[in-house]
Amino acid sequence: MMNDLFAGVVTGSHANGARKSRNGLYIADIVEMLNACPRQEAAEKLARMPDVRAVAVLDRPEFRRAPDVLALMPVARAIALVSQMSEDRAADVLAAMGEAGEPIIAALTPDLRKSLTALLAWPHDSAGGMMTTEYVAIPESATVEQALAHIRSVERTRETIYSIFLTDAAGRLVAAISLRRLIMAEPGSAAIDLARGRDPVCVGPGTDREVVADLIRRHDLLALPVVSEDGRPLGIVTVDDVLDALVAEHTEDAQKFGGVEALDRPYLETGFLAMIRKRAGWLSVLFLSEMLTASAMQHFETELEKAVVLTLFIPLIMSSGGNSGSQATSLIIRALALGQLRLRDWWRVALRELPAGLVLGGILGLVGIIRIAVWQGFGFYDYGPHWVLVAATVGAGLVGIVTFGSLAGSMLPFLLQRLKFDPASASAPFVATLVDVTGLVIYFTIALAILSGTLL
Amino acid sequence: MMNDLFAGVVTGSHANGARKSRNGLYIADIVEMLNACPRQEAAEKLARMPDVRAVAVLDRPEFRRAPDVLALMPVARAIALVSQMSEDRAADVLAAMGEAGEPIIAALTPDLRKSLTALLAWPHDSAGGMMTTEYVAIPESATVEQALAHIRSVERTRETIYSIFLTDAAGRLVAAISLRRLIMAEPGSAAIDLARGRDPVCVGPGTDREVVADLIRRHDLLALPVVSEDGRPLGIVTVDDVLDALVAEHTEDAQKFGGVEALDRPYLETGFLAMIRKRAGWLSVLFLSEMLTASAMQHFETELEKAVVLTLFIPLIMSSGGNSGSQATSLIIRALALGQLRLRDWWRVALRELPAGLVLGGILGLVGIIRIAVWQGFGFYDYGPHWVLVAATVGAGLVGIVTFGSLAGSMLPFLLQRLKFDPASASAPFVATLVDVTGLVIYFTIALAILSGTLL
Numbered sequence: 001m002m003n004d005l006f007a008g009v010v011t012g013s014h015a016n017g018a019r020k021s022r023n024g025l026y027i028a029d030i031v032e033m034l035n036a037c038p039r040q041e042a043a044e045k046l047a048r049m050p051d052v053r054a055v056a057v058l059d060r061p062e063f064r065r066a067p068d069v070l071a072l073m074p075v076a077r078a079i080a081l082v083s084q085m086s087e088d089r090a091a092d093v094l095a096a097m098g099e100a101g102e103p104i105i106a107a108l109t110p111d112l113r114k115s116l117t118a119l120l121a122w123p124h125d126s127a128g129g130m131m132t133t134e135y136v137a138i139p140e141s142a143t144v145e146q147a148l149a150h151i152r153s154v155e156r157t158r159e160t161i162y163s164i165f166l167t168d169a170a171g172r173l174v175a176a177i178s179l180r181r182l183i184m185a186e187p188g189s190a191a192i193d194l195a196r197g198r199d200p201v202c203v204g205p206g207t208d209r210e211v212v213a214d215l216i217r218r219h220d221l222l223a224l225p226v227v228s229e230d231g232r233p234l235g236i237v238t239v240d241d242v243l244d245a246l247v248a249e250h251t252e253d254a255q256k257f258g259g260v261e262a263l264d265r266p267y268l269e270t271g272f273l274a275m276i277r278k279r280a281g282w283l284s285v286l287f288l289s290e291m292l293t294a295s296a297m298q299h300f301e302t303e304l305e306k307a308v309v310l311t312l313f314i315p316l317i318m319s320s321g322g323n324s325g326s327q328a329t330s331l332i333i334r335a336l337a338l339g340q341l342r343l344r345d346w347w348r349v350a351l352r353e354l355p356a357g358l359v360l361g362g363i364l365g366l367v368g369i370i371r372i373a374v375w376q377g378f379g380f381y382d383y384g385p386h387w388v389l390v391a392a393t394v395g396a397g398l399v400g401i402v403t404f405g406s407l408a409g410s411m412l413p414f415l416l417q418r419l420k421f422d423p424a425s426a427s428a429p430f431v432a433t434l435v436d437v438t439g440l441v442i443y444f445t446i447a448l449a450i451l452s453g454t455l456l
Numbered sequence: 457m458m459n460d461l462f463a464g465v466v467t468g469s470h471a472n473g474a475r476k477s478r479n480g481l482y483i484a485d486i487v488e489m490l491n492a493c494p495r496q497e498a499a500e501k502l503a504r505m506p507d508v509r510a511v512a513v514l515d516r517p518e519f520r521r522a523p524d525v526l527a528l529m530p531v532a533r534a535i536a537l538v539s540q541m542s543e544d545r546a547a548d549v550l551a552a553m554g555e556a557g558e559p560i561i562a563a564l565t566p567d568l569r570k571s572l573t574a575l576l577a578w579p580h581d582s583a584g585g586m587m588t589t590e591y592v593a594i595p596e597s598a599t600v601e602q603a604l605a606h607i608r609s610v611e612r613t614r615e616t617i618y619s620i621f622l623t624d625a626a627g628r629l630v631a632a633i634s635l636r637r638l639i640m641a642e643p644g645s646a647a648i649d650l651a652r653g654r655d656p657v658c659v660g661p662g663t664d665r666e667v668v669a670d671l672i673r674r675h676d677l678l679a680l681p682v683v684s685e686d687g688r689p690l691g692i693v694t695v696d697d698v699l700d701a702l703v704a705e706h707t708e709d710a711q712k713f714g715g716v717e718a719l720d721r722p723y724l725e726t727g728f729l730a731m732i733r734k735r736a737g738w739l740s741v742l743f744l745s746e747m748l749t750a751s752a753m754q755h756f757e758t759e760l761e762k763a764v765v766l767t768l769f770i771p772l773i774m775s776s777g778g779n780s781g782s783q784a785t786s787l788i789i790r791a792l793a794l795g796q797l798r799l800r801d802w803w804r805v806a807l808r809e810l811p812a813g814l815v816l817g818g819i820l821g822l823v824g825i826i827r828i829a830v831w832q833g834f835g836f837y838d839y840g841p842h843w844v845l846v847a848a849t850v851g852a853g854l855v856g857i858v859t860f861g862s863l864a865g866s867m868l869p870f871l872l873q874r875l876k877f878d879p880a881s882a883s884a885p886f887v888a889t890l891v892d893v894t895g896l897v898i899y900f901t902i903a904l905a906i907l908s909g910t911l912l
Contacts, residue, residue, distance in 0.1 A: 243672070
């Protein structure tokens, strides 16, 4: 929803952050207050507000109580408020209400019901799910004066008037012009001339919200038209909806990278069982995969019994592999998301990660060797008569594992993208698990090569 | 920079994503093309463009070549282009040019030099660094008609005209009104009446970009005024700059969570040595901390020698602790960033993570016990005569470590916030390292308690 520029803004004295309230509350603060109080109380408080304010509160996507609160209100009041809400938000809220929303939908005017039903058909993270149908469209033949007169007549019912569509006789979008250009132009000139003969950037309703956000950002748009296959405007996605979508996407990516299924609600409002479900799934999958480490260890049981000293460094070596992998993965996920890398760049990345891994592994290996030498030299610990070989094993193991970690961690997002998954599904725990099993095998193989005939 | 609504948009036929070019290129596409070609060639191509187009390209923050390209151009041309750029972007580019920018700054008009120098004084991630001084301000006594006339007269030189400041006789900001309200109002009425007697949301120039983004998002603003301590407007941050800031913040957070210092440039454009530096620092710190695991293992050396079977499960148990910790950390970082949690909520989180950790640890522990029983029962592996006790140790160890991981992982972001660090600095590798050392101690302590008198 793109509200009026400073709608809901009330007052304040200047501080480092936002201004504080003097003679009232910001809508955003009312939203926060209502989110925090019990739903019955929130419903009563909202019911007591004048319509304009109640609608402004309901229109905010941050007002998570909206579906609950509308369900608790007298149906007549709920209908009146929903009718005044911006359509994209009303559709989201009604979708969240499920069955409780049906009496409200049934009582809306046929026109509104039709456009809300159309909006409800699209997934919430698509252009169709984000758009509102409250846009301004005028015939391409209109003059600037006629266009401005039309805008003035419909302003109250439109979410944004800063972007105006020009349509041809068949209703197809031919241009989008800004209010800015319109008010600067000669009243008698043709509106279409302001479009500079160019077609607008636009998307189909099925377009993913990440693509929508990227287009709005790349082209510095205030609003992006959504059009049907035959080019007729269906709605408009405004920049404020994109801000919300970017933040939601950020949260989802961060949770995925941490190895959690994205939560649908804020942390403290997510039920205990839902929280367990969102975490137990991945945790169990990782646990089952990590069991391979036990199998790998069992495989090297003889070596472990002969040289217990080798086990001392297992956690150190494994975690270094996981850490370097997690670094590489986070770098590549973002580079892919920002379009700085494409699928076909995988080999360029591999050619960078290979030497990077060798250098990073070399640094850690050197530190590891020094650590063993110092402990041995000062008598903190006795690594046995073959301590030099043990140190060499640890050093070489680190080079091998960090290199493998960097390579595997950087290739994983490419692999996921190739398999049509979201590259951001590659989580730090997933990379660590992947590297752990292989890391153990690398370590013991190097140990066998170096220590064979002495310790092993 | 908030350009004209569809500035730089050219043409296309409808596809699932953006439209493709028919009779020209989008500015965003030119930017991409110039970013990809050698800097000398980019400079030549840009020099051949008409001013309007060259400035539109330079104005895009995505045009990373801007500082290089301006430095390679004849100074006179560079001066002409910089003078036409939007001020916030010009300041950023000149800052990036360093010494090479000095002849350009010296040749600008005194007014422009003054306002660019003022912008350069603020960090790039503060409101002062993001703002432009090209805003529209009119006296509070103006009528709607006078306001619109003023807007029309200055439109060409202003970044946005959708938000208009009203100032008092002392030049202090008293209100901000939208162009939307202005064009809907009676020409003869007072502009100040449109402000509904409310003060605008505004910030000081030192405000962090995250706070700026949050205010613009929460209040659905198109632009946020930046004011001095005494309340005089200094500039304006537009919503498109906030979109860019959000994406930059997202990248920084993702890289930090992966355990990398934030890269300043795209992956493939970051020099090899810079890349090593950004990664080696954290990797070495983690490595040095992780060395405590070797010390912990050395401490339990006698136990390790007596019961090699215990070592088999070390990687499994340690990684489970790290994974549960990484999950909890990613959840809490985002909840803090979104304001869903405050510092004072730490105990509510702890009271949730404790039972969550116990349940998750219980699930993994059960799976672990079943694994050992099955391998023993089917004769895949012999865990010795005390295999039941070994299984109990592994199960109990998992409960203890996953609980500790969830608690430590969830408390770490709170601790960082308390210490005035960015909670998003808590990386998955950092949490894993924290949990690894303690996890080993928990595991061996439980082993001593259960296996004392039998294996140990």
